[in-house]
Amino acid sequence: MVLNIQHFCTHDGPGMRTTVFLKGCTLRCKWCSNPESIHPRPELAYNPAKCIGRTECGFCLPKCPEHAIFSTDPDLKVRINWTLCTNCSQCVSACPPGALSLFGHELTVEEVLAEVEQDSPFYRESGGGITLSGGECQLQPDFAAALLEEARHRGMNTAIETAFNVPWENVEKVLPHVDVCLHDHKISDPERHRKWCGADNRRIQENQKRAYETFPGVKFIARTPLIPGVNDDEAHIRAVLAFIRPHPNVIDYELLPYFRFGESKYGFLGRVYELEDFQPPSEELLARLRAIIDEAFGRATAITRKTQP
Template sequence: MSNFINNKSALGCVFNIQKFCIHDGPGIRDVVFVKGCPLSCRWCCNPESQNIFIELAYKEGKCIGVGECGRCLEICSADAIKISENEKQTIEIDRRLCLNCGNCAKVCPSAALNLMGKFISVREVVDSVCESNIFYRRSGGGITVSGGEPLLQAEFTYDLLKECHRLGISTAIETSGYALWGDVERVCKYVDLIFYDIKSLNSNKHSAFTGVPNELILENLLRISKSFPEIPIIVRTPVIPGFNHTEDDIRSIVEFISSINSLKQYELLNYHNFGEAKYRQLGREYLMAGIKPLDKEYFEELQNRYSIPG
Protein backbone atom coordinates (compact mmCIF):
# COMPACT_ATOMS: atom_id res chain seq x y z
CA MET A 1 0.00 0.00 0.00
CA SER A 2 1.20 3.51 -0.80
CA ASN A 3 1.60 5.85 2.17
CA PHE A 4 2.45 8.93 0.16
CA ILE A 5 -0.88 10.15 -1.15
CA ASN A 6 -2.65 12.50 1.22
CA ASN A 7 -6.41 12.64 1.74
CA LYS A 8 -6.72 15.67 -0.51
CA SER A 9 -5.79 13.65 -3.59
CA ALA A 10 -8.27 14.06 -6.39
CA LEU A 11 -11.10 11.62 -6.96
CA GLY A 12 -11.58 10.42 -10.51
CA CYS A 13 -14.77 9.39 -12.25
CA VAL A 14 -13.81 6.08 -13.83
CA PHE A 15 -15.92 3.63 -15.83
CA ASN A 16 -13.57 0.66 -15.93
CA ILE A 17 -10.25 -0.59 -14.65
CA GLN A 18 -9.10 -3.45 -16.81
CA LYS A 19 -6.34 -5.61 -15.43
CA PHE A 20 -3.69 -7.61 -17.28
CA CYS A 21 -4.05 -5.79 -20.63
CA ILE A 22 -1.50 -6.39 -23.36
CA HIS A 23 -2.54 -3.94 -26.11
CA ASP A 24 -2.21 -0.54 -24.42
CA GLY A 25 1.53 -0.22 -24.02
CA PRO A 26 4.46 -2.54 -23.42
CA GLY A 27 4.14 -5.60 -21.18
CA ILE A 28 1.15 -6.38 -18.99
CA ARG A 29 -0.74 -3.32 -17.75
CA ASP A 30 -3.71 -2.01 -15.79
CA VAL A 31 -5.77 0.30 -17.98
CA VAL A 32 -7.80 2.94 -16.14
CA PHE A 33 -10.67 4.29 -18.25
CA VAL A 34 -11.75 7.73 -17.03
CA LYS A 35 -15.11 9.23 -17.93
CA GLY A 36 -15.60 12.39 -19.95
CA CYS A 37 -14.35 13.46 -23.36
CA PRO A 38 -14.38 16.87 -25.10
CA LEU A 39 -14.83 15.06 -28.41
CA SER A 40 -17.92 13.18 -29.51
CA CYS A 41 -16.56 11.00 -32.31
CA ARG A 42 -19.40 9.46 -34.28
CA TRP A 43 -17.72 6.06 -34.30
CA CYS A 44 -16.80 6.00 -30.59
CA CYS A 45 -17.04 2.40 -29.37
CA ASN A 46 -17.16 3.45 -25.71
CA PRO A 47 -20.13 5.86 -25.53
CA GLU A 48 -20.18 5.35 -21.76
CA SER A 49 -16.86 7.22 -21.73
CA GLN A 50 -18.21 10.41 -23.27
CA ASN A 51 -20.15 12.03 -20.42
CA ILE A 52 -18.13 13.04 -17.40
CA PHE A 53 -20.95 12.12 -15.02
CA ILE A 54 -22.17 8.74 -13.80
CA GLU A 55 -25.12 7.56 -15.89
CA LEU A 56 -27.72 4.82 -16.03
CA ALA A 57 -27.51 2.02 -18.60
CA TYR A 58 -30.40 -0.34 -19.33
CA LYS A 59 -30.12 -3.74 -21.02
CA GLU A 60 -33.64 -4.55 -22.12
CA GLY A 61 -32.83 -8.21 -22.83
CA LYS A 62 -32.09 -8.77 -19.14
CA CYS A 63 -35.30 -7.24 -17.78
CA ILE A 64 -37.67 -9.95 -16.51
CA GLY A 65 -40.70 -7.70 -17.00
CA VAL A 66 -42.85 -5.52 -14.79
CA GLY A 67 -45.44 -8.28 -14.30
CA GLU A 68 -42.79 -10.43 -12.60
CA CYS A 69 -40.85 -7.63 -10.94
CA GLY A 70 -41.49 -3.88 -11.32
CA ARG A 71 -39.15 -2.93 -8.47
CA CYS A 72 -37.51 -0.12 -10.45
CA LEU A 73 -40.91 1.42 -11.16
CA GLU A 74 -41.75 1.50 -7.47
CA ILE A 75 -38.49 3.05 -6.33
CA CYS A 76 -38.01 5.78 -8.96
CA SER A 77 -39.14 9.05 -7.39
CA ALA A 78 -38.42 11.01 -10.59
CA ASP A 79 -41.16 9.19 -12.52
CA ALA A 80 -38.56 8.40 -15.19
CA ILE A 81 -39.56 4.76 -15.74
CA LYS A 82 -42.51 3.69 -17.88
CA ILE A 83 -43.84 0.25 -18.84
CA SER A 84 -43.10 -0.71 -22.44
CA GLU A 85 -45.99 -1.75 -24.63
CA ASN A 86 -44.47 -5.10 -25.48
CA GLU A 87 -45.56 -8.58 -24.53
CA LYS A 88 -42.90 -9.02 -21.87
CA GLN A 89 -43.74 -5.62 -20.34
CA THR A 90 -40.18 -4.47 -20.01
CA ILE A 91 -39.44 -0.83 -19.17
CA GLU A 92 -38.44 2.42 -20.86
CA ILE A 93 -36.33 5.17 -19.29
CA ASP A 94 -37.29 8.78 -19.89
CA ARG A 95 -33.79 10.29 -20.05
CA ARG A 96 -35.15 13.82 -19.69
CA LEU A 97 -36.47 12.95 -16.22
CA CYS A 98 -33.81 10.47 -15.07
CA LEU A 99 -31.48 11.87 -12.39
CA ASN A 100 -28.94 9.04 -12.74
CA CYS A 101 -29.34 8.43 -9.01
CA GLY A 102 -28.95 4.65 -9.40
CA ASN A 103 -31.74 3.69 -6.98
CA CYS A 104 -33.37 1.49 -9.61
CA ALA A 105 -30.08 -0.29 -10.33
CA LYS A 106 -29.73 -1.14 -6.63
CA VAL A 107 -33.04 -3.03 -6.58
CA CYS A 108 -32.95 -4.59 -10.06
CA PRO A 109 -32.60 -8.36 -9.50
CA SER A 110 -31.38 -9.17 -13.02
CA ALA A 111 -28.71 -6.47 -13.51
CA ALA A 112 -30.74 -5.00 -16.38
CA LEU A 113 -30.05 -1.59 -14.83
CA ASN A 114 -26.53 -0.48 -14.04
CA LEU A 115 -24.73 2.73 -13.28
CA MET A 116 -21.83 3.42 -15.62
CA GLY A 117 -18.94 4.98 -13.74
CA LYS A 118 -17.92 5.49 -10.14
CA PHE A 119 -15.76 7.86 -8.17
CA ILE A 120 -12.47 6.36 -7.08
CA SER A 121 -9.45 7.77 -5.28
CA VAL A 122 -5.89 7.76 -6.54
CA ARG A 123 -4.98 5.61 -3.54
CA GLU A 124 -7.48 2.89 -4.51
CA VAL A 125 -6.16 2.76 -8.07
CA VAL A 126 -2.53 2.70 -6.98
CA ASP A 127 -3.17 -0.03 -4.41
CA SER A 128 -4.86 -2.11 -7.09
CA VAL A 129 -1.92 -1.65 -9.47
CA CYS A 130 0.53 -2.52 -6.70
CA GLU A 131 -1.26 -5.85 -6.15
CA SER A 132 -0.28 -6.93 -9.65
CA ASN A 133 2.99 -5.05 -9.81
CA ILE A 134 5.14 -8.19 -9.77
CA PHE A 135 3.66 -9.25 -13.14
CA TYR A 136 4.00 -5.76 -14.54
CA ARG A 137 7.62 -5.40 -13.54
CA ARG A 138 8.57 -8.78 -15.00
CA SER A 139 6.81 -8.00 -18.28
CA GLY A 140 7.94 -4.37 -18.57
CA GLY A 141 4.32 -3.24 -18.11
CA GLY A 142 2.64 -0.78 -15.77
CA ILE A 143 -0.38 1.52 -15.91
CA THR A 144 -2.13 3.22 -18.84
CA VAL A 145 -4.68 5.97 -18.27
CA SER A 146 -7.24 5.99 -21.05
CA GLY A 147 -10.75 7.26 -21.53
CA GLY A 148 -12.66 9.19 -22.42
CA GLU A 149 -9.97 11.82 -22.28
CA PRO A 150 -7.57 11.50 -19.31
CA LEU A 151 -6.66 15.18 -19.57
CA LEU A 152 -10.26 16.23 -18.96
CA GLN A 153 -9.74 14.97 -15.40
CA ALA A 154 -6.27 16.45 -15.33
CA GLU A 155 -5.97 16.70 -11.54
CA PHE A 156 -6.78 13.02 -11.02
CA THR A 157 -4.59 11.87 -13.91
CA TYR A 158 -1.72 14.04 -12.70
CA ASP A 159 -1.90 12.72 -9.11
CA LEU A 160 -2.23 9.13 -10.31
CA LEU A 161 0.69 9.24 -12.73
CA LYS A 162 2.88 11.16 -10.32
CA GLU A 163 2.36 8.56 -7.60
CA CYS A 164 2.91 5.63 -9.98
CA HIS A 165 6.10 7.27 -11.17
CA ARG A 166 7.29 7.70 -7.59
CA LEU A 167 6.70 3.98 -7.02
CA GLY A 168 8.63 3.05 -10.15
CA ILE A 169 5.54 1.89 -12.07
CA SER A 170 5.78 2.56 -15.80
CA THR A 171 3.12 5.04 -17.00
CA ALA A 172 1.32 5.71 -20.27
CA ILE A 173 -1.66 7.79 -21.41
CA GLU A 174 -4.00 7.50 -24.37
CA THR A 175 -5.11 10.98 -25.37
CA SER A 176 -7.04 12.84 -28.05
CA GLY A 177 -4.68 15.76 -27.46
CA TYR A 178 -7.62 18.16 -27.11
CA ALA A 179 -6.63 19.78 -23.82
CA LEU A 180 -5.19 22.93 -22.31
CA TRP A 181 -1.42 23.06 -22.75
CA GLY A 182 -0.96 23.69 -19.01
CA ASP A 183 -2.63 20.35 -18.24
CA VAL A 184 -0.70 18.52 -20.96
CA GLU A 185 2.57 19.93 -19.64
CA ARG A 186 1.89 18.96 -16.00
CA VAL A 187 0.85 15.41 -16.83
CA CYS A 188 3.72 14.83 -19.26
CA LYS A 189 6.22 15.23 -16.43
CA TYR A 190 5.14 11.81 -15.17
CA VAL A 191 4.46 9.95 -18.41
CA ASP A 192 6.78 7.36 -19.97
CA LEU A 193 4.78 6.76 -23.17
CA ILE A 194 2.04 8.64 -25.02
CA PHE A 195 -0.58 7.22 -27.37
CA TYR A 196 -1.83 10.19 -29.38
CA ASP A 197 -4.77 10.14 -31.80
CA ILE A 198 -4.59 12.13 -35.02
CA LYS A 199 -7.86 11.65 -36.85
CA SER A 200 -7.73 14.10 -39.75
CA LEU A 201 -5.74 17.08 -40.95
CA ASN A 202 -8.90 18.60 -42.40
CA SER A 203 -10.28 20.75 -39.58
CA ASN A 204 -13.78 21.18 -41.04
CA LYS A 205 -14.18 17.45 -41.47
CA HIS A 206 -12.68 16.91 -38.01
CA SER A 207 -15.32 19.23 -36.53
CA ALA A 208 -18.15 17.55 -38.39
CA PHE A 209 -17.22 14.03 -37.23
CA THR A 210 -15.76 14.65 -33.76
CA GLY A 211 -17.42 17.86 -32.62
CA VAL A 212 -14.18 19.86 -32.33
CA PRO A 213 -11.63 21.35 -34.78
CA ASN A 214 -8.13 19.87 -34.94
CA GLU A 215 -5.79 22.89 -34.52
CA LEU A 216 -5.29 22.50 -30.77
CA ILE A 217 -4.62 18.77 -31.18
CA LEU A 218 -1.96 19.29 -33.84
CA GLU A 219 -0.37 22.15 -31.92
CA ASN A 220 -0.19 20.13 -28.69
CA LEU A 221 1.48 17.22 -30.47
CA LEU A 222 4.22 19.49 -31.81
CA ARG A 223 4.64 21.15 -28.41
CA ILE A 224 4.95 17.80 -26.62
CA SER A 225 7.61 16.62 -29.04
CA LYS A 226 9.60 19.82 -28.50
CA SER A 227 9.13 20.19 -24.73
CA PHE A 228 9.39 16.48 -23.87
CA PRO A 229 11.65 14.97 -26.55
CA GLU A 230 12.46 12.04 -24.24
CA ILE A 231 8.85 10.72 -24.24
CA PRO A 232 8.16 8.28 -27.08
CA ILE A 233 4.90 8.97 -28.91
CA ILE A 234 2.77 6.39 -30.67
CA VAL A 235 0.41 8.17 -33.06
CA ARG A 236 -2.78 6.32 -33.96
CA THR A 237 -5.47 6.94 -36.54
CA PRO A 238 -8.83 5.19 -36.43
CA VAL A 239 -9.65 4.72 -40.12
CA ILE A 240 -13.33 5.53 -40.55
CA PRO A 241 -15.34 4.94 -43.75
CA GLY A 242 -16.59 8.24 -45.18
CA PHE A 243 -14.37 10.30 -42.88
CA ASN A 244 -10.65 9.61 -43.34
CA HIS A 245 -10.40 6.35 -45.27
CA THR A 246 -8.72 7.63 -48.45
CA GLU A 247 -5.02 7.42 -49.17
CA ASP A 248 -4.88 11.23 -49.30
CA ASP A 249 -6.32 11.46 -45.77
CA ILE A 250 -3.76 9.05 -44.34
CA ARG A 251 -0.84 10.37 -46.38
CA SER A 252 -1.42 13.92 -45.10
CA ILE A 253 -1.27 12.65 -41.51
CA VAL A 254 1.95 10.74 -42.19
CA GLU A 255 3.49 13.88 -43.70
CA PHE A 256 2.51 15.91 -40.65
CA ILE A 257 3.95 13.48 -38.09
CA SER A 258 7.16 12.89 -40.06
CA SER A 259 8.71 15.97 -38.41
CA ILE A 260 8.28 14.50 -34.93
CA ASN A 261 11.61 13.17 -33.70
CA SER A 262 10.09 11.35 -30.73
CA LEU A 263 7.64 9.42 -32.93
CA LYS A 264 8.04 5.77 -31.99
CA GLN A 265 5.30 4.22 -34.07
CA TYR A 266 2.32 5.02 -36.30
CA GLU A 267 -0.69 2.70 -36.13
CA LEU A 268 -3.85 2.52 -38.20
CA LEU A 269 -6.92 1.11 -36.45
CA ASN A 270 -9.79 -0.32 -38.45
CA TYR A 271 -13.33 0.91 -37.77
CA HIS A 272 -15.72 -1.53 -36.10
CA ASN A 273 -19.24 -1.19 -34.75
CA PHE A 274 -18.86 -3.30 -31.59
CA GLY A 275 -20.09 -0.42 -29.43
CA GLU A 276 -23.46 -0.02 -31.17
CA ALA A 277 -25.50 -1.89 -28.53
CA LYS A 278 -24.12 0.37 -25.80
CA TYR A 279 -25.70 3.42 -27.46
CA ARG A 280 -29.12 1.76 -27.11
CA GLN A 281 -28.41 0.94 -23.46
CA LEU A 282 -27.64 4.62 -22.80
CA GLY A 283 -30.67 5.84 -24.74
CA ARG A 284 -28.57 7.45 -27.48
CA GLU A 285 -28.55 7.27 -31.24
CA TYR A 286 -25.66 5.51 -33.01
CA LEU A 287 -24.80 7.87 -35.84
CA MET A 288 -22.79 5.26 -37.77
CA ALA A 289 -25.68 2.79 -38.04
CA GLY A 290 -25.46 0.78 -41.27
CA ILE A 291 -21.85 1.84 -42.03
CA LYS A 292 -19.80 -1.25 -42.80
CA PRO A 293 -16.15 -1.69 -41.79
CA LEU A 294 -13.60 -1.14 -44.55
CA ASP A 295 -12.78 -3.96 -46.90
CA LYS A 296 -10.09 -6.07 -45.17
CA GLU A 297 -7.74 -6.06 -48.16
CA TYR A 298 -8.03 -2.30 -48.62
CA PHE A 299 -7.29 -1.67 -44.94
CA GLU A 300 -4.30 -4.02 -44.96
CA GLU A 301 -2.97 -2.23 -48.02
CA LEU A 302 -3.22 1.10 -46.17
CA GLN A 303 -1.47 -0.45 -43.18
CA ASN A 304 1.34 -1.87 -45.30
CA ARG A 305 1.89 1.45 -47.00
CA TYR A 306 1.56 3.95 -44.18
CA SER A 307 1.93 2.42 -40.73
CA ILE A 308 5.33 2.82 -39.07
CA PRO A 309 6.34 -0.18 -36.94
CA GLY A 310 7.78 0.41 -33.47
Protein backbone atom coordinates in the same frame (compact mmCIF):
# COMPACT_ATOMS: atom_id res chain seq x y z
CA MET B 1 -14.32 9.86 -11.91
CA VAL B 2 -13.42 6.36 -13.10
CA LEU B 3 -15.45 4.36 -15.59
CA ASN B 4 -13.63 1.05 -15.41
CA ILE B 5 -10.33 -0.67 -14.65
CA GLN B 6 -9.43 -3.30 -17.22
CA HIS B 7 -6.76 -5.92 -16.57
CA PHE B 8 -4.34 -7.74 -18.89
CA CYS B 9 -4.55 -5.31 -21.81
CA THR B 10 -2.04 -5.78 -24.60
CA HIS B 11 -3.00 -2.96 -27.00
CA ASP B 12 -2.56 0.12 -24.79
CA GLY B 13 1.22 0.50 -24.63
CA PRO B 14 4.25 -1.78 -24.13
CA GLY B 15 3.86 -5.19 -22.44
CA MET B 16 0.94 -6.33 -20.32
CA ARG B 17 -1.00 -3.34 -18.94
CA THR B 18 -3.80 -2.35 -16.64
CA THR B 19 -5.95 0.30 -18.28
CA VAL B 20 -7.87 2.81 -16.19
CA PHE B 21 -10.72 4.45 -18.11
CA LEU B 22 -11.66 7.93 -16.88
CA LYS B 23 -15.02 9.54 -17.61
CA GLY B 24 -15.56 12.70 -19.65
CA CYS B 25 -14.66 13.69 -23.20
CA THR B 26 -14.72 16.90 -25.26
CA LEU B 27 -15.18 15.09 -28.59
CA ARG B 28 -18.22 13.23 -29.99
CA CYS B 29 -16.71 10.86 -32.53
CA LYS B 30 -19.55 9.07 -34.28
CA TRP B 31 -17.66 5.75 -34.15
CA CYS B 32 -16.87 5.96 -30.41
CA SER B 33 -16.67 2.46 -28.93
CA ASN B 34 -16.91 3.75 -25.35
CA PRO B 35 -20.01 6.00 -25.39
CA GLU B 36 -20.42 5.42 -21.66
CA SER B 37 -17.15 7.32 -21.13
CA ILE B 38 -18.29 10.59 -22.73
CA HIS B 39 -20.43 12.11 -19.95
CA PRO B 40 -18.23 13.45 -17.13
CA ARG B 41 -20.52 12.30 -14.30
CA PRO B 42 -22.05 8.91 -13.31
CA GLU B 43 -24.66 7.76 -15.80
CA LEU B 44 -27.54 5.28 -15.72
CA ALA B 45 -27.50 2.33 -18.12
CA TYR B 46 -30.42 -0.04 -18.75
CA ASN B 47 -30.11 -3.47 -20.37
CA PRO B 48 -33.66 -4.63 -21.19
CA ALA B 49 -32.46 -8.18 -21.87
CA LYS B 50 -31.87 -8.55 -18.12
CA CYS B 51 -35.17 -7.02 -16.98
CA ILE B 52 -37.58 -9.51 -15.38
CA GLY B 53 -40.57 -7.26 -16.02
CA ARG B 54 -43.04 -5.33 -13.92
CA THR B 55 -45.27 -8.31 -12.98
CA GLU B 56 -42.48 -10.46 -11.56
CA CYS B 57 -40.44 -7.57 -10.19
CA GLY B 58 -41.14 -3.88 -10.80
CA PHE B 59 -39.07 -2.82 -7.77
CA CYS B 60 -37.52 0.06 -9.66
CA LEU B 61 -40.80 1.80 -10.52
CA PRO B 62 -41.55 3.38 -7.11
CA LYS B 63 -37.89 4.25 -6.54
CA CYS B 64 -37.64 6.87 -9.27
CA PRO B 65 -38.30 10.40 -7.97
CA GLU B 66 -38.57 11.70 -11.54
CA HIS B 67 -41.12 9.10 -12.74
CA ALA B 68 -38.68 8.33 -15.52
CA ILE B 69 -39.31 4.57 -15.38
CA PHE B 70 -42.45 3.18 -16.93
CA SER B 71 -43.64 -0.04 -18.49
CA THR B 72 -45.61 -0.78 -21.61
CA ASP B 73 -47.32 -3.90 -22.92
CA PRO B 74 -46.80 -6.41 -24.35
CA ASP B 75 -43.48 -7.57 -22.82
CA LEU B 76 -43.97 -5.89 -19.40
CA LYS B 77 -40.31 -4.88 -19.30
CA VAL B 78 -39.72 -1.37 -18.02
CA ARG B 79 -38.57 1.52 -20.19
CA ILE B 80 -36.62 4.68 -19.32
CA ASN B 81 -37.70 8.17 -20.30
CA TRP B 82 -34.15 9.44 -20.81
CA THR B 83 -35.19 13.09 -20.93
CA LEU B 84 -36.54 12.82 -17.37
CA CYS B 85 -33.72 10.71 -15.89
CA THR B 86 -31.26 12.72 -13.77
CA ASN B 87 -28.82 9.80 -13.22
CA CYS B 88 -29.55 9.92 -9.47
CA SER B 89 -28.99 6.11 -9.30
CA GLN B 90 -31.79 5.47 -6.77
CA CYS B 91 -33.23 2.74 -8.98
CA VAL B 92 -29.96 0.82 -9.40
CA SER B 93 -29.78 -0.88 -6.02
CA ALA B 94 -33.46 -1.90 -6.32
CA CYS B 95 -32.85 -3.98 -9.44
CA PRO B 96 -32.10 -7.63 -8.49
CA PRO B 97 -30.73 -8.87 -11.86
CA GLY B 98 -28.64 -5.77 -12.57
CA ALA B 99 -30.64 -4.58 -15.58
CA LEU B 100 -30.12 -1.09 -14.20
CA SER B 101 -26.51 -0.10 -13.51
CA LEU B 102 -24.39 2.99 -13.16
CA PHE B 103 -21.40 3.87 -15.32
CA GLY B 104 -18.78 5.79 -13.35
CA HIS B 105 -17.73 6.16 -9.73
CA GLU B 106 -15.28 8.26 -7.76
CA LEU B 107 -12.04 6.58 -6.67
CA THR B 108 -8.91 7.90 -4.99
CA VAL B 109 -5.39 7.46 -6.35
CA GLU B 110 -4.74 4.91 -3.63
CA GLU B 111 -7.91 2.93 -4.45
CA VAL B 112 -7.02 2.78 -8.14
CA LEU B 113 -3.43 1.72 -7.46
CA ALA B 114 -4.52 -0.96 -5.01
CA GLU B 115 -6.36 -2.64 -7.87
CA VAL B 116 -3.73 -1.90 -10.50
CA GLU B 117 -0.94 -3.35 -8.34
CA GLN B 118 -2.63 -6.74 -8.30
CA ASP B 119 -1.13 -7.15 -11.77
CA SER B 120 2.40 -6.04 -10.84
CA PRO B 121 4.04 -9.49 -11.42
CA PHE B 122 2.92 -9.27 -15.05
CA TYR B 123 4.43 -5.79 -15.45
CA ARG B 124 7.80 -6.98 -14.29
CA GLU B 125 7.81 -9.90 -16.72
CA SER B 126 6.43 -8.05 -19.76
CA GLY B 127 7.71 -4.50 -19.32
CA GLY B 128 4.13 -3.30 -18.96
CA GLY B 129 2.46 -0.91 -16.57
CA ILE B 130 -0.52 1.39 -16.20
CA THR B 131 -2.37 3.17 -19.03
CA LEU B 132 -4.88 5.97 -18.53
CA SER B 133 -7.60 6.05 -21.15
CA GLY B 134 -11.15 7.31 -21.44
CA GLY B 135 -12.96 9.30 -22.41
CA GLU B 136 -10.24 11.90 -22.32
CA CYS B 137 -7.93 11.22 -19.37
CA GLN B 138 -6.36 14.70 -19.62
CA LEU B 139 -9.69 16.26 -18.63
CA GLN B 140 -8.94 15.23 -15.04
CA PRO B 141 -5.37 16.56 -15.04
CA ASP B 142 -4.72 16.73 -11.29
CA PHE B 143 -5.99 13.21 -10.67
CA ALA B 144 -4.24 11.83 -13.76
CA ALA B 145 -0.95 13.48 -12.82
CA ALA B 146 -1.12 12.26 -9.21
CA LEU B 147 -1.99 8.72 -10.30
CA LEU B 148 0.76 8.51 -12.91
CA GLU B 149 3.36 10.07 -10.62
CA GLU B 150 2.65 7.56 -7.86
CA ALA B 151 2.51 4.64 -10.34
CA ARG B 152 5.94 5.64 -11.61
CA HIS B 153 7.19 5.97 -8.05
CA ARG B 154 6.14 2.33 -7.56
CA GLY B 155 8.13 1.25 -10.61
CA MET B 156 5.42 1.03 -13.28
CA ASN B 157 5.75 2.15 -16.87
CA THR B 158 3.14 4.88 -17.49
CA ALA B 159 1.11 5.50 -20.65
CA ILE B 160 -1.89 7.57 -21.67
CA GLU B 161 -4.35 7.40 -24.55
CA THR B 162 -5.45 10.93 -25.43
CA ALA B 163 -7.13 12.94 -28.18
CA PHE B 164 -5.36 16.14 -26.96
CA ASN B 165 -8.55 18.24 -27.21
CA VAL B 166 -7.88 19.88 -23.82
CA PRO B 167 -6.32 23.14 -22.57
CA TRP B 168 -2.51 23.16 -22.78
CA GLU B 169 -2.38 23.67 -18.98
CA ASN B 170 -3.78 20.16 -18.60
CA VAL B 171 -1.11 18.70 -20.87
CA GLU B 172 1.61 20.47 -18.88
CA LYS B 173 0.39 18.77 -15.72
CA VAL B 174 0.02 15.24 -17.10
CA LEU B 175 2.84 14.64 -19.59
CA PRO B 176 5.76 15.05 -17.13
CA HIS B 177 4.58 11.75 -15.61
CA VAL B 178 4.13 9.84 -18.89
CA ASP B 179 6.51 7.38 -20.57
CA VAL B 180 4.39 6.58 -23.64
CA CYS B 181 1.71 8.82 -25.17
CA LEU B 182 -0.72 7.19 -27.61
CA HIS B 183 -2.60 9.94 -29.39
CA ASP B 184 -5.07 10.20 -32.25
CA HIS B 185 -4.85 11.89 -35.63
CA LYS B 186 -8.44 11.28 -36.64
CA ILE B 187 -9.09 13.55 -39.65
CA SER B 188 -6.76 16.11 -41.28
CA ASP B 189 -9.32 18.67 -42.50
CA PRO B 190 -10.60 20.87 -39.61
CA GLU B 191 -14.18 21.13 -40.86
CA ARG B 192 -14.51 17.41 -41.60
CA HIS B 193 -13.02 16.79 -38.15
CA ARG B 194 -15.78 18.94 -36.69
CA LYS B 195 -18.46 17.10 -38.66
CA TRP B 196 -17.38 13.61 -37.56
CA CYS B 197 -15.89 14.35 -34.11
CA GLY B 198 -17.93 17.31 -32.83
CA ALA B 199 -15.00 19.79 -32.75
CA ASP B 200 -12.32 20.87 -35.21
CA ASN B 201 -8.72 19.75 -34.83
CA ARG B 202 -6.92 23.10 -34.49
CA ARG B 203 -6.34 22.94 -30.73
CA ILE B 204 -5.53 19.23 -31.03
CA GLN B 205 -2.78 19.81 -33.57
CA GLU B 206 -1.37 22.79 -31.66
CA ASN B 207 -1.16 20.67 -28.53
CA GLN B 208 0.38 17.73 -30.37
CA LYS B 209 3.15 19.80 -31.94
CA ARG B 210 3.84 21.62 -28.69
CA ALA B 211 3.88 18.33 -26.76
CA TYR B 212 6.37 16.73 -29.18
CA GLU B 213 8.67 19.74 -28.72
CA THR B 214 8.19 20.31 -24.99
CA PHE B 215 8.53 16.69 -23.87
CA PRO B 216 11.39 15.12 -25.89
CA GLY B 217 11.69 12.26 -23.38
CA VAL B 218 8.15 11.02 -23.96
CA LYS B 219 7.66 8.33 -26.63
CA PHE B 220 4.70 9.36 -28.78
CA ILE B 221 2.76 6.86 -30.87
CA ALA B 222 0.34 8.41 -33.37
CA ARG B 223 -2.82 6.48 -34.24
CA THR B 224 -5.72 6.75 -36.64
CA PRO B 225 -8.97 4.88 -36.05
CA LEU B 226 -9.54 3.96 -39.70
CA ILE B 227 -13.17 4.64 -40.61
CA PRO B 228 -14.29 3.61 -44.13
CA GLY B 229 -15.21 6.60 -46.28
CA VAL B 230 -14.21 9.05 -43.55
CA ASN B 231 -10.40 8.92 -43.22
CA ASP B 232 -9.23 5.73 -44.94
CA ASP B 233 -7.58 7.62 -47.79
CA GLU B 234 -3.93 7.87 -48.68
CA ALA B 235 -4.03 11.69 -48.47
CA HIS B 236 -4.88 11.59 -44.73
CA ILE B 237 -2.18 9.02 -43.97
CA ARG B 238 0.41 11.09 -45.85
CA ALA B 239 -0.74 14.29 -44.10
CA VAL B 240 -0.26 12.64 -40.69
CA LEU B 241 3.16 11.37 -41.69
CA ALA B 242 4.17 14.86 -42.83
CA PHE B 243 3.04 16.18 -39.43
CA ILE B 244 4.80 13.61 -37.24
CA ARG B 245 7.97 12.58 -39.07
CA PRO B 246 9.96 15.79 -38.30
CA HIS B 247 9.67 14.80 -34.61
CA PRO B 248 12.04 11.96 -33.64
CA ASN B 249 10.14 11.20 -30.43
CA VAL B 250 7.08 10.12 -32.46
CA ILE B 251 8.25 6.55 -32.73
CA ASP B 252 5.36 4.95 -34.59
CA TYR B 253 2.07 5.47 -36.40
CA GLU B 254 -0.63 2.81 -36.02
CA LEU B 255 -3.87 2.27 -37.91
CA LEU B 256 -6.77 0.95 -35.85
CA PRO B 257 -9.32 -0.59 -38.22
CA TYR B 258 -12.95 0.28 -37.47
CA PHE B 259 -15.02 -2.42 -35.80
CA ARG B 260 -18.53 -2.08 -34.45
CA PHE B 261 -17.38 -2.39 -30.84
CA GLY B 262 -19.66 -0.71 -28.35
CA GLU B 263 -22.74 -0.53 -30.57
CA SER B 264 -25.03 -2.19 -28.00
CA LYS B 265 -23.97 0.31 -25.31
CA TYR B 266 -25.61 3.14 -27.25
CA GLY B 267 -28.98 1.47 -26.69
CA PHE B 268 -28.27 0.90 -22.98
CA LEU B 269 -27.71 4.68 -22.65
CA GLY B 270 -30.77 5.68 -24.68
CA ARG B 271 -28.62 6.91 -27.60
CA VAL B 272 -28.54 6.14 -31.30
CA TYR B 273 -25.54 4.55 -33.05
CA GLU B 274 -25.22 6.42 -36.35
CA LEU B 275 -22.74 4.21 -38.23
CA GLU B 276 -24.97 1.15 -38.64
CA ASP B 277 -24.11 0.65 -42.31
CA PHE B 278 -20.35 1.01 -41.91
CA GLN B 279 -18.15 -2.05 -42.49
CA PRO B 280 -14.52 -2.67 -41.39
CA PRO B 281 -11.85 -1.66 -43.95
CA SER B 282 -10.54 -4.42 -46.23
CA GLU B 283 -7.25 -6.21 -45.56
CA GLU B 284 -5.97 -5.01 -48.93
CA LEU B 285 -6.55 -1.36 -48.04
CA LEU B 286 -4.97 -1.81 -44.63
CA ALA B 287 -1.91 -3.46 -46.14
CA ARG B 288 -1.53 -0.65 -48.68
CA LEU B 289 -1.81 2.13 -46.09
CA ARG B 290 0.49 0.35 -43.65
CA ALA B 291 3.09 -0.06 -46.38
CA ILE B 292 3.09 3.74 -46.81
CA ILE B 293 3.69 4.14 -43.07
CA ASP B 294 6.42 1.51 -43.01
CA GLU B 295 8.17 3.20 -45.90
CA ALA B 296 8.05 6.55 -44.10
CA PHE B 297 9.56 4.96 -40.97
CA GLY B 298 12.18 3.14 -43.02
CA ARG B 299 10.83 -0.32 -42.16
CA ALA B 300 10.87 -3.22 -44.57
CA THR B 301 7.86 -5.10 -43.16
CA ALA B 302 4.68 -4.19 -41.29
CA ILE B 303 4.89 -4.48 -37.51
CA THR B 304 2.10 -6.13 -35.55
CA ARG B 305 -0.89 -3.79 -35.44
CA LYS B 306 -3.71 -3.21 -33.07
CA THR B 307 -7.49 -3.10 -33.29
CA GLN B 308 -9.66 -0.08 -32.52
CA PRO B 309 -9.71 0.79 -28.79
